[in-house]
Amino acid sequence: MTTTLSWRHPRTWSLLLISLLLVGCSTRFIYYWLDTAIAWQLDEYFSLSASQKGLLNQEVNGLMAWHRQHELPRYASDLDTLAKAVASPMSPAQISTNLDAVQQSLTRTLENTIPRAVRLASTLSEQQVARFMGDRIKRQQERQQAFSQEPKAKQLAEFRDKMNTRLEFWIGEVKPAQAPLIAQWAEWQYELMPPWLEFQEAWTMELDQLMKQRQSPDFAQALTALLAEGDGLMDGRFTGYTEQSRQRTINWLSAMSQSLDISQRAHLYSLLKGYAKDFHDMTRS
Template sequence: MTHPWRKKTRLWLAGLACLLLVGCSTRVIYYWLDVAIVWQLDDYFSLSSSQKKLLDNEVKGLMSWHRQQELPRYAKDLDALAKAVASPMTPAQVSRHLAATQQSLTRTLANTIPRAVRLARTLTDAQVNTFMRDRLARQQEREDDFAKDPKEKVLRESTEKMNKRLVFWIGEVKPAQAPLVACWVEWQYEMMPPWIEYQRVWIGELDQLLRERASPDFEQRLTKLLAQGDGLMDGRFTGYTEQSRQRTVNWLSELSQSLDIKQRAHLYSLLKGYVGDFEKMTRGQ
């Protein structure tokens, strides 16, 4: 539920996020993640055999590091979160747990970027052009969809999606929690115009950067774009990021305080299950 601006293009992290959003076997998904990443990037760029070999080695190295270094932290952080959700959480408590998640993402990004740079330097102009055409087409499609869909339709569909997510996490959504869902959905709709504008600017920056991928400062610039991308346009978007984070913290705290015993037990059990999965994966099971 955190704002996505600081995580743009982290393809493999999106895969990890799926571990916490679907009811599939966590370990099965995780152990197939390296294959899925290679397939996805090959679909984006139509990689040559040598590029596939390089990518495969880089992804295997990344996943090995992640399993040894990050999964134990995941287990520890989720165990602490499971204990915290047993009682109503204050905004300060929510903020601390979100900060732990961001720290993990930052560490993972630091390990990922040098690997991404090595692959990016092997890309041809034709591969970059194909990739960027697809990104720009997808961006235009998002903009067109938002422009043409009535607000009522967007809010209705977003409410349905949010309720499904909450059912997964807390078992059911009580009528008394409907205003919280409505508030969240309205906020997301409010943030869509600046988010769409940010995406457009960000993609333009990525396009320019990839065309200068042979430059000595390519890694430094890529790191800045991925880790601090909301600083584009003289920091215009930074305020939206901070506003979104604070709203998320407050909203999660209110949701936590609204849970009944049954919902807390469901969430606690779910988190402890992930703790067990991550501990087993750390041991290679």
């Protein structure tokens, strides 16, 4: 079965952000610590038994070994290509092409990860599943409550602050002329929050029902489909929102690229070239 990571899946944009922010100030340290971080996080979620921890370590080590061999060289090449592209203003078509390269990388990683996740999920007890799902449902309810109760102005301010922080890292000082773009991004985030929360609730309910059928012969195929296709399984009623989000993001990134001055462009170029070198060096270590 070939897994396709759809751009329609709202989590895709979160994964893109994680992928970008991962290559931070201590790239090599963070990357080589990932296997431990993944194991710690999953153990916290499920309180794994000794045998489950052994299986988890085996799967995570296998995933990381594959990723180092097959994906890091691609990261180095893609980041080097992107660094050259950002030296000049980028069109929406150029942005789309570079985001597609990230999608392809995420798809390959997902294809390698999902079978491992399925094998681990099949070993979970009723108590472990109940603990995990209870925590997820609680957090989902808290997010929904926070969105419904917080004033719009406060949420927009928080979205703007987060984007300003990200931009300061990637392009240096944010200029006043770029404030309208940041405000536009914040408005979009607020507008799309209700369908995103609705999707998260529907997806969580699907997962809850599926995890109760872990011993079913169809469990592996069903979980793979849920993890890989996401909103495509729920009558497609969320796909319009996420396709809209993708196109808006492409146009926004192109507009931001057009707005960069020489110092901002140089800052971004230097960061990307540095990360490309980091990943290239890591492929040889």
